[in-house]
Amino acid sequence: MKKLLLSVFFVSIVFPLISQAQPTLKDKYKKYFPIGAAVSPRVLKSADSVLVLSQFNSLVCENQMKPALVQAKEGVFTFKDADFVVAFAQRNNMKLRGHTLCWHAQTPDWFFKEGENPVSKEVLKERLRKHVETVVSRYKGKVYCWDVANEVISDKDDEYLRSSSPWVKNLGEEFLEVAFRAAHKADPKALLFYNDYDSEKPVKRDKIIRLVKSLKDKGVPVDGIGMQAHWKIGSPTREELEKAIDMYSALGVTVQFTELDVSVYQSDDQKQVSELSPEVDKQLADYYKMCFEVFREKKKKISGVTFWGVADNVTWLDNYPTRGRKNYPLLFNTKREPKQAFNEVVNF
Ligand code: GLA
Numbered sequence: 001m002k003k004l005l006l007s008v009f010f011v012s013i014v015f016p017l018i019s020q021a022q023p024t025l026k027d028k029y030k031k032y033f034p035i036g037a038a039v040s041p042r043v044l045k046s047a048d049s050v051l052v053l054s055q056f057n058s059l060v061c062e063n064q065m066k067p068a069l070v071q072a073k074e075g076v077f078t079f080k081d082a083d084f085v086v087a088f089a090q091r092n093n094m095k096l097r098g099h100t101l102c103w104h105a106q107t108p109d110w111f112f113k114e115g116e117n118p119v120s121k122e123v124l125k126e127r128l129r130k131h132v133e134t135v136v137s138r139y140k141g142k143v144y145c146w147d148v149a150n151e152v153i154s155d156k157d158d159e160y161l162r163s164s165s166p167w168v169k170n171l172g173e174e175f176l177e178v179a180f181r182a183a184h185k186a187d188p189k190a191l192l193f194y195n196d197y198d199s200e201k202p203v204k205r206d207k208i209i210r211l212v213k214s215l216k217d218k219g220v221p222v223d224g225i226g227m228q229a230h231w232k233i234g235s236p237t238r239e240e241l242e243k244a245i246d247m248y249s250a251l252g253v254t255v256q257f258t259e260l261d262v263s264v265y266q267s268d269d270q271k272q273v274s275e276l277s278p279e280v281d282k283q284l285a286d287y288y289k290m291c292f293e294v295f296r297e298k299k300k301k302i303s304g305v306t307f308w309g310v311a312d313n314v315t316w317l318d319n320y321p322t323r324g325r326k327n328y329p330l331l332f333n334t335k336r337e338p339k340q341a342f343n344e345v346v347n348f
Contacts, residue, residue: 025331026057028346032299034058034095036306038259041084048310051336058095060258060306061085062316065098068106071131079138086142097258097306098143100195101132102179103150104165112166124170129182136186145191145304147226147258148179153196153207160207173211177220184221191303195226195258200236200244212251225251226258230308233262233280233287241294249301256304257295261317261329262287262341268321275312275328281340288331289344296348311336 025035036058043062044052052059063069064081071077089096111127112119119127136146154162161168167175176194183192194212198204208225215222225248236244248255264273264280273280295302309315311332318326328334331342 023346025055025342025346028348029305032296033256033302034304036060036095036097036304037310038062038099038306038308039085039088039310040064041081043310043314044085044088048314048336051310051332053092055332056094056307056310058097058304058306059085059089060097060099062308063106065135066100066103066106067111067131068108070135072108074110074127077134082139086139090142095304096139096143097256097304098136098139098146098190099258100147100150101135101183102128102148102167102175104162104167105151107166112170119170121171125175125178128167128175128178132179132182133186136183136190140187141189143187143190145193145224145256146183147195148183148192148222149176150195151197152176152194153204153211155198155204157203160210173214176211176215177218180215180220180222191223191254192221193224193226193256193258194222195228197228197230197259199225199227199248200240202240202243205244205247209247209251212248212253216251222253224254224256224303226256228308229257229260231260231262231287231291232266233264233283234266238290238294241291242298245294245298245301249298254303255298255301256306257302258304258306259308260291260305261308261315262291263317264328265322265325272325273328275326275334280328284328285340285344288341292345292348307331312339 029035034057037052037056038060039052040062061082064085086096114123152161152165154160161173180192183190196208199208212222212225245255262284264284295305307330309330312328312330313334313336315327315329317329331339331345333339
């Protein structure tokens with residue numbers, strides 16, 4: 001009965017709303033690049049799944065493949081939630097990105113300790129290898145690309161790698177070599193990415209280039225750079241964006257926008273805006289229009305654009321960085337209807 005009511009709801013209310021919004025993202029961008037969304041099993045079991053299926057042809061797990069969820073305790077792997085998303089993607093012929101194999105956050109402390117003592121280099125490398133090989137092998141042939149390492153570059157202008165990261169502290173740049181090589185060994189066909197935010201800002205961009213160059217010079221298999229693209233209206237500029245894509249591509253790697261959303265706020269203390277504010281809606285639409293113009297112009301250098309969420313009803317930016325403040329960073333509003341930004345992205 002519950003299932004029947006749910007289907008009636010989808011068919012009579014949700015589908016008509018979506019069909020008014022033709023064309024769809026995935027159709028319009030078929031000849032350009034896959035269009036993805038970050039999801040969880042909860043999202044896929046909710047009414048959001050209608051939008052997921054109609055608009056997107058690629059998925060990524062928002063959290064379910066991160067070390068903290070996959071291997072909370074040493075040697076105890078938990079794949080239930082990740083498997084759910086993988087099965088959904090397979091059933092619906094969608095591509096799937098893997099996110100993320102190593103990161104300084106959402107990674108359990110046990111990796112870095114042996115009893116009460118700090119872990120030795122050799123043990124840490126072995127744990128890293130085992131983690132990467134186990135996760136990548138499980139999804140071999142199902143996950144087409146992996147964010148092997150996330151956010152390794154420092155935010156401080158005068159620091160290269162993030163010295164507060166336990167990976168960097170223990171192993172320096174070598175942890176990247178170990179992780180990329182282990183991922184490649186487990187699935188030689190998967191494309192392997194270095195992923196970071198603010199990757200269009202010149203200082204960070206140049207450090208990412210230095211890192212990827214250095215890895216490639218050592219023969220480490222790096223195929224792509226993931227630009228997270230947690231942006232805000234107006235930033236980055238068209239020039240910054242174009243330059244970063246061109247410079248990354250010149251390294252011989254492909255570029256993906258891996259976590260796209262555009263905050264409607266310029267600062268942490270800016271007051272709550274109304275969802276229906278026409279000014280903000282228009283500014284967001286103009287900004288998205290510019291971004292997708294650049295993506296289309298540079299399609300040969302870009303192999304995917306993934307949104308960090310489906311619709312404004314659920315976004316991590318609701319509470320970050322300002323607690324309790326609602327944000328509207330995506331192409332669909334809280335009722336899952338297309339916003340003006342959606343129209344700008346598909347009408348070209
Ligand atoms: C980073 C991570 C993502 C996610 C977002 C916030 O960008 O790469 O996995 O945690 O932050 O939701």
